[in-house]
Amino acid sequence: xxxxxxxxxxxxxxxxxxxxxxxxxxxxxxxxxxxxxxxxxxxxxxxxxxxxxxxxxxxxxxxxxxxxxxxxxxxxxxxxxxxxxxxxxxxxxxxxxxxxxxxxxxxxxxxxxxxxxxxxxxxxxxxxxxxxxxxxxxxxxxxxxxxxxxxxxxxxxxxxxxxxxxxxxxxxxxxxxxxxxxxxxxxxxxxxxxxxxxxxxxxxxxxxxxxxxxxxxxxxxxxxxxxxxxxxxxxxxxxxxxxxxxxxxxxxxxxxxxxxxxxxxxxxxxxxxxxxxxxxxxxxxxxxxxxxxxxxxxxxxxxxxxxxxxxxxxxxxxxxxxxxxxxxxxxxxxxxxxxxxxxxxxxxxxxxxxxxxxxxxxxxxxxxxxxxxxxxxxxxxxxxxxxxxxxxxxxxxxxxxxxxxxxxxxxxxxxxxxxxxxxxxxxxxxxxxxxxxxxxxxxxxxxxxxxxxxxxxxxxxxxxxxxxxxxxxxxxxxxxx
Numbered sequence: 289x290x291x292x293x294x295x296x297x298x299x300x301x302x303x304x305x306x307x308x309x310x311x312x313x314x315x316x317x318x319x320x321x322x323x324x325x326x327x328x329x330x331x332x333x334x335x336x337x338x339x340x341x342x343x344x345x346x347x348x349x350x351x352x353x354x355x356x357x358x359x360x361x362x363x364x365x366x367x368x369x370x371x372x373x374x375x376x377x378x379x380x381x382x383x384x385x386x387x388x389x390x391x392x393x394x395x396x397x398x399x400x401x402x403x404x405x406x407x408x409x410x411x412x413x414x415x416x417x418x419x420x421x422x423x424x425x426x427x428x429x430x431x432x433x434x435x436x437x438x439x440x441x442x443x444x445x446x447x448x449x450x451x452x453x454x455x456x457x458x459x460x461x462x463x464x465x466x467x468x469x470x471x472x473x474x475x476x477x478x479x480x481x482x483x484x485x486x487x488x489x490x491x492x493x494x495x496x497x498x499x500x501x502x503x504x505x506x507x508x509x510x511x512x513x514x515x516x517x518x519x520x521x522x523x524x525x526x527x528x529x530x531x532x533x534x535x536x537x538x539x540x541x542x543x544x545x546x547x548x549x550x551x552x553x554x555x556x557x558x559x560x561x562x563x564x565x566x567x568x569x570x571x572x573x574x575x576x577x578x579x580x581x582x583x584x585x586x587x588x589x590x591x592x593x594x595x596x597x598x599x600x601x602x603x604x605x606x607x608x609x610x611x612x613x614x615x616x617x618x619x620x621x622x623x624x625x626x627x628x629x630x631x632x633x634x635x636x637x638x639x640x641x642x643x644x645x646x647x648x649x650x651x652x653x654x655x656x657x658x659x660x661x662x663x664x665x666x667x668x669x670x671x672x673x674x675x676x677x678x679x680x681x682x683x684x685x686x687x688x689x690x691x692x693x694x695x696x697x698x699x700x701x702x703x704x705x706x707x708x709x710x711x712x713x714x715x716x717x718x719x720x721x722x723x724x725x726x727x728x729x730x731x732x733x734x735x736x737x738x739x740x741x742x743x744x745x746x747x748x749x750x751x752x753x754x755x756x757x758x759x760x761x762x763x764x765x766x767x768x769x
Contacts, residue, residue, distance in 0.1 A: 328408045329410040330384075339372070342379060378733070431460065465634075527578045536562055546614075605626050669707055
C-alpha cells in the first residue's frame with residue numbers, strides 16, 4: 289500500500305504558522321483508498337513524525353509542506369538536525385507549505401474534514417510565570433524570549449535586554465538556563481563565530497555582566513541540565529566556577545547508587561566545586577575576569593525593585609530542604625530567606641503549550657493535549673507529538689522518540705482499520721483553495737531555501753555561518769524573489 293498525508297509546521301513568527309502536508313495513498317488488490325494525514329508543526333516534533341512515517345514500508349508517502357523561521361535554525365546542534373529535516377523535505381513524496389496560521393487562517397476542524405488523520409506537533413511557546421511580586425519589573429525576562437532575541441526570532445527582535453549590570457540571576461537549571469549563562473559570559477570573539485544576530489552581538493559586546501548565578505529549587509542530584517552543556521560552562525574561556533562546596537555534602541556517597549548519566553554529571557559538578565584544581569586550571573581560574581555558579585535549594589519569593597521602583601535590583605529567595613529522594617524529591621521551604629543582588633533576572637522555569645483551537649481538547653493545568661500514546665482522547669483521527677503531547681521534557685532525542693511513537697500510532701490505526709479511512713477526503717486539494725480564498729499565500733520549501741541561502745550569504749560576508757533575517761516581510765520578499 290501507499291499512503292498520502294500532509295504535515296503542517298509551526299512558524300514562530302508574529303501571528304504566523306507554517307504547515308506541511310503528507311500525502312498517503314493506500315492501495316490493495318481489491319480497493320484503492322486515499323489516506324491523507326496532516327501534521328501541524330514544522331519543528332523537530334513535526335519533522336520527526338514525518339520522518340518516521342516515510343520509513344514505514346509500503347505505507348507512507350510524505351509531500352511535506354511548511355515554512356519555518358524559528359529557533360530550529362539557531363544553534364550548531366540544531367544545524368545537524370536541520371540537515372536531516374532538509375532530507376525529509378526534499379523527499380520525492382514530500383511537499384512543504386508555510387506562512388499559514390493554524391487556528392486563524394484555517395481551523396483544526398477544517399483540517400480534520402480534509403484529512404483522515406491530523407497530528408498536532410506545534411510545541412510549547414508559552415512561558416510559565418513565577419507567580420511572585422515583581423516579576424514584571426524591567427530587567428526580568430523569560431528565557432524563551434531572551435533566547436529568541438539572540439537567535440533572531442522576529443517576535444523577539446525588539447527585546448533590547450538591559451545588560452548594564454554586573455550580576456545576572458537565572459532561575460532554573462536546565463539546558464536552556466545553561467545556554468543562556470554561556471551566551472552571557474562567552475567572549476565576544478567566540479560568539480562572532482556563531483549565527484547569533486548582529487544586533488544581539490552588538491548588545492552583548494557592550495554587556496557589563498560579569499557574574500551569573502544559576503539557581504534551582506532542588507539539589508545537585510536533581511539538576512535538569514545535561515553533562516554536555518555543563519562541560520561547556522566549565523571550559524568556558526575567561527570564566528571561573530563559583531560554587532558553594534557545602535551544597536555538595538553527601539554527594540560522593542550518593543554516586544554509588546545513581547544511574548550512570550546522572551553519575552557522570554554529578555562527578556563533573558563535584559570535581560568543579562570541591563576538588564582542588566590542577567596547576568594549569570588554577571592559573572586559568574585566577575586570571576578569569578568572569579564567573580558563574582550553581583545555587584541549589586532556592587525558590588523565588590519576590591523580585592526586588594531598585595530606588596526607581598521600575599527596574600530589578602535583586603531577588604528574595606526561600607531556602608529549601610528536600611523531602612524524599614532522587615527525582616521524586618520535593619523542595620519544602622525551611623522558613624529561612626535570603627536576598628541576591630542582581631540587575632538582570634532570566635526565568636527558565638519551563639515552557640508551556642497553548643491551545644490553538646477550541647475544538648482541540650486541552651488540559652490547562654498540565655498544558656498538554658490529553659492523549660494516550662499520541663492519540664488525542666475522545667477525538668478519533670486526532671493525534672499529538674512532541675511537547676504538546678508530554679510537556680516540555682527531555683532533550684532532542686526525547687522528542688524524536690516521542691514523535692516516532694505517535695507516528696507509529698497513526699500508521700497502526702490506518703492499517704488496522706481502527707481509523708476509518710475508506711471514504712475519500714480532499715486533503716490539500718481542499719485546503720489550498722480555502723487558503724487562497726482567504727488571501728493566505730503559503731511559502732514552499734524551495735522558497736524557504738531562498739531565505740536560507742540569503743542568510744548564509746549575508747553571514748559569509750561577516751565571517752559567520754549566517755546572518756538571520758529578522759523581519760517577516762523581508763523573509764517573504766526574499767522567498768518570492
